[in-house]
Every structure is written in structure tokens, then in C-alpha cells.
Amino acid sequence: MARSPGRYTEQDVEHYDRPRRRTRPRTKERPSYDDAVDGVVVTVDRGRFTVIVEAREIWAVKARPLGRKGVVVGDRVRVVGDVSGVDGALARIVEVRPRTTVLRRTADDDDPVERVIVANADQMVVVTALADPEPRPRLIDRALVAAYDAGMAPLLCLTKADLADPETLLVTYRSLGVPWVVTRKGGDLAELRERLQGRTSVLLGHSGVGKSTLVNALVPDADREVGHVNAVTGRGRHTSTSAYLLALPGSDDGWIVDTPGIRSFGLAHVEPEHLIEAFPDLDEMTEDCPRGCTHGDDEPECGLDVAVAAGEADPERVASFRRLLAARSEPAY
Structure with a gap:
């Protein structure tokens, strides 16, 4: 059988190959970003990052060369572009410095996806109420495991000591050598402040334990929303919706990271x-x-x-x- 003629003849322009995309050879040279400045990420909001650069907050986005590399609260980064901090200014994060610590969690123990909560923190403050709501030792244990795995020093912060005796809970953790501080409503926070000085501390706890109240007392300008405990379920509602890095007043290098209230803490990544x-x-x-x-x-x-x-x-x-x-x-x- 004779072969049928093609759609186009040699005289038709469509016969020839169309130019391919990216015909220009890609260069291996990358920008040096010699003009980049150092900063630290204080919060993340839908792909935009608030970064402290030279004592002022600026908005930034992640530069394309970083690809899928995640940028999280606490990351030390280098940024280029408009770092003036004026309304409408936008800079680009071009490099993420190596992390000293990484606090991870999985949503559930059978969830293979690890979620990085914060980077470069050296202390985890596990905040738990002694009553209203009742302590949840299993969640405390899991938070401690995550802290040890991340190489972070743990600290128990027991709130609402005016409602219950802290010794009932402390007897469980004393043999582990976990340090603790006890606070009460309207009480002095001097001991807690002392343990936070010179460190970057992550405050972690389930909803309703008084974490946001502590943050507002430690950093009066933080204005973190305070929640209440449901009288029927005994659980609090989530008030902090994203992690936020805050500088401690009166401390040259003291920082705290307020995190959203947690209800689970998967540990599939811990060996x-x-x-x-x-x-x-x-x-x-x-x-x-x-x-x-x-x-x-x-x-x-x-x-x-x-x-x-x-x-x-x-x-x-x-x-x-x-x-x-x-x-x-x-x-x-």
C-alpha cells in the first residue's frame, strides 16, 4: 500500500521544527549577593515573611533560587532588595543560614511528613496549667521527647498554682532532672524571666494553659489574644494562630517564640x-x-x-x- 502523503510538504513552513523554549544556554554563574544583609525571621504568613533587619521589621518573600527550601520562624537569613521597612517595601530572602537546632513534629505518628515548627531555639518551655484545664502528662512527655531530640534544653512552666499544688505533677518529672518554674495569676515572673535571659525559648502548650497571658506579661507590646477554657469540655480554644518570635524587653539577646496551642504532637521522626x-x-x-x-x-x-x-x-x-x-x-x- 502506498504511503499517504503527510499533512505538510517541504514547501510549507509548518514542516520545519518550531523553535524550542529555553534555546539560550543557561549560565552556571549565580549572583553573589554581596549586598545582602543579615536578618532573622519573626513570623510567616501565607508565603510572606516578617524579618528583623537592623532592628526594624521588613516584609520579604523567598527568592526563586531557594526552590522548595522551607523558611521558618527563627531562621537566620540574608536578604536583598528594599530593606527600608516603609509601607509597600518588599525584600527577597536569598539565603538561609545553617540551623543550630530544628524543632519538628508530625501531625500523627503514622504521618511521614515532618513539620518544622521553629529553627535555632535552644530552650523549650513546656507551659501547662495545674488546673482549669487539667494537666496532660502524655502531651508534656511528647513535648519533652521532641525537645531532647532537637538538642534543646527543657523547662517546665507550671501556671495557675493558685488553683492546685504543683508537687502532684512535679513528682513525675523530678527524677528526669527537668527544671521548672511555678507561676500564679498576678504573680511575680522574675524567676521565669531569669531563665529566659540570653536564650531563644519556644513556648509550647495546649490551648487554655495561660501561654498567651505569659507572653503578654513578658512582652507588654505583644498584644497576644487571650483565650478561655470551655466549662463543658475543659479545653481551651486556639488563640495564637501562628508562631511569632518576640524580643524580650531589657535583654540584649533574649527571645521567645509564641506558638499556636497544640492538641497533638507526633513523634514519628524520633529514634x-x-x-x-x-x-x-x-x-x-x-x-x-x-x-x-x-x-x-x-x-x-x-x-x-x-x-x-x-x-x-x-x-x-x-x-x-x-x-x-x-x-x-x-x-x-
Whole structure:
């Protein structure tokens, strides 16, 4: 069978290839951004970033060369463009400095996607009310696990001490060596301020525990919305809707990060061997553990059990560590 003629003949212009896109060769040279200035991200809002540059807040967007690289609160960045801070000015973030710490969470333990909450913080302040609403030790445990995994120092901040005795909760965490401060309505915050000086601290807690009240007392200009606890459910409503980095008045290098109230804290990203590294005395006792030992209650020949039996380890401290370890596999809520 004779081959049918094509649609176009050699005389038709459509016969020839159309010019392809991006025919110009791409250069490997990239801008040096020698004129970029340093800044720190204080909040993120729908793809726009508020950045402090030379003691003033500016608006910025992420430059295209950064691609899918995330920029989060606490990131130290370099920016170019209009950094005057005047209305309508917009700069570009062109570089994210290496992070010293990264606080992560997953929505649930079976969620493979890690969400970075904040970067470059060195202390986690776990805020929990002693009553109204009742403490949630499982959520506290999970927050502590995330802090240890991120290499951050933990601090318990127990609010509403005028409503309940703090010792009831403290007895659970004393053996872990977790420091704490106790506050009450209208009380003095001098001890808390002292522990925040010179550090970048993330305030974390579920809704209704008084976190926003603390932030407003520590940073009077913060104007964070204060919520109330539902009398029926015993739960608070979310008042902070996004993380916000705030400078502490009277401190040259003290910062706090107010975060939205949490109801779950997934720990799918935390490995047992990483967690025990936060407890050097216990970690040393596991050197002879069988390969693959998770150091949990049901592990045969675990070095922690051997140390307890020999009187070389505090049974309460081992039990508290294993409670944190178990928190990884319990429901996130």
C-alpha cells in the first residue's frame, strides 16, 4: 500500500521544527549577593515573611533560587532588595543560614511528613496549667521527647498554682532532672524571666494553659489574644494562630517564640537511640545492650535493667526515661 502523503510538504513552513523554549544556554554563574544583609525571621504568613533587619521589621518573600527550601520562624537569613521597612517595601530572602537546632513534629505518628515548627531555639518551655484545664502528662512527655531530640534544653512552666499544688505533677518529672518554674495569676515572673535571659525559648502548650497571658506579661507590646477554657469540655480554644518570635524587653539577646496551642504532637521522626543520648548517664549503661535494643520495658538483657539490678542506676529515673520512650508509640492525642 502506498504511503499517504503527510499533512505538510517541504514547501510549507509548518514542516520545519518550531523553535524550542529555553534555546539560550543557561549560565552556571549565580549572583553573589554581596549586598545582602543579615536578618532573622519573626513570623510567616501565607508565603510572606516578617524579618528583623537592623532592628526594624521588613516584609520579604523567598527568592526563586531557594526552590522548595522551607523558611521558618527563627531562621537566620540574608536578604536583598528594599530593606527600608516603609509601607509597600518588599525584600527577597536569598539565603538561609545553617540551623543550630530544628524543632519538628508530625501531625500523627503514622504521618511521614515532618513539620518544622521553629529553627535555632535552644530552650523549650513546656507551659501547662495545674488546673482549669487539667494537666496532660502524655502531651508534656511528647513535648519533652521532641525537645531532647532537637538538642534543646527543657523547662517546665507550671501556671495557675493558685488553683492546685504543683508537687502532684512535679513528682513525675523530678527524677528526669527537668527544671521548672511555678507561676500564679498576678504573680511575680522574675524567676521565669531569669531563665529566659540570653536564650531563644519556644513556648509550647495546649490551648487554655495561660501561654498567651505569659507572653503578654513578658512582652507588654505583644498584644497576644487571650483565650478561655470551655466549662463543658475543659479545653481551651486556639488563640495564637501562628508562631511569632518576640524580643524580650531589657535583654540584649533574649527571645521567645509564641506558638499556636497544640492538641497533638507526633513523634514519628524520633529514634530511641537518639532519645537516650539526651541522658548521658543512662546512655553509658546501654553500651553492652544487644544489637537493636530499644531500651524499653520488654527488651531482654537491656543494660538499663542490668544497671538497676546492680544498684548502679536510679530505678525511678530509668522508669521515667522509659515512660518518655513509650510516649513515642502512644496515640498522639
